[in-house]
Every structure is written in C-alpha cells, then in structure tokens.
Amino acid sequence: MNTEEKADKRLAVRVTQTVKDAFNEKARKSGKTESQALLALVLQFIGGEVEIESDINTRLQRLEEEIRELKQVRSGELIASGTRIAS
Secondary structure (H helix, E strand, O other): OOOOOOOOOOOOOOOOHHHHHHHHHHHHHOOOOHHHHHHHHHHHHHOOOOOOOOOHHHHHHHHHHHHHHHHHHHHHHHHHHOOOOOO
16 A cells, blocks of 8 residues: 555445444544544455454354364374374
C-alpha cells in the first residue's frame, strides 16, 4: 500500500445507534478515534489478519479442520517422544 497516497476517499457503513455507540466506546477506550479504529480493521482485513465468515457452518468446518491438524501434530509429537498413546 502506498503510504504517501493522500487519504481522501471514504467508506460508509450503516449500523444501528447501539452498534455505533458500542464501537465508539471501544475505540475511545483503546485511545483511538472512530476513523483510526475503522482504518485499523480495514488494513487487518486486507492483510488477511481478520476473516469474515459468511456462514456459521463454514466457520465450524474450518475450526474442525484446525482441530484435526492440531491432533495430528500432537500425536506426532507424542510418538516422537516415545509416549504411548491410549487407543
């Protein structure tokens, strides 16, 4: 991203007053303005640090896959250490 580019473009999102108030409070407690907090989120999203799950089943499947991978890694670590694995 070009850091020398002038930031004069806007993004808009419609939210309820409750959501806006909660966001403003969270930003304020973090020492950020609304714009700073939103820009940080946008940059994290662009950088792949923030994922947006469109469907709870998609998120569940992804988490289940991560658990399977972690179990495989852990199983390999136990085997390498000579620890017996109960069946």
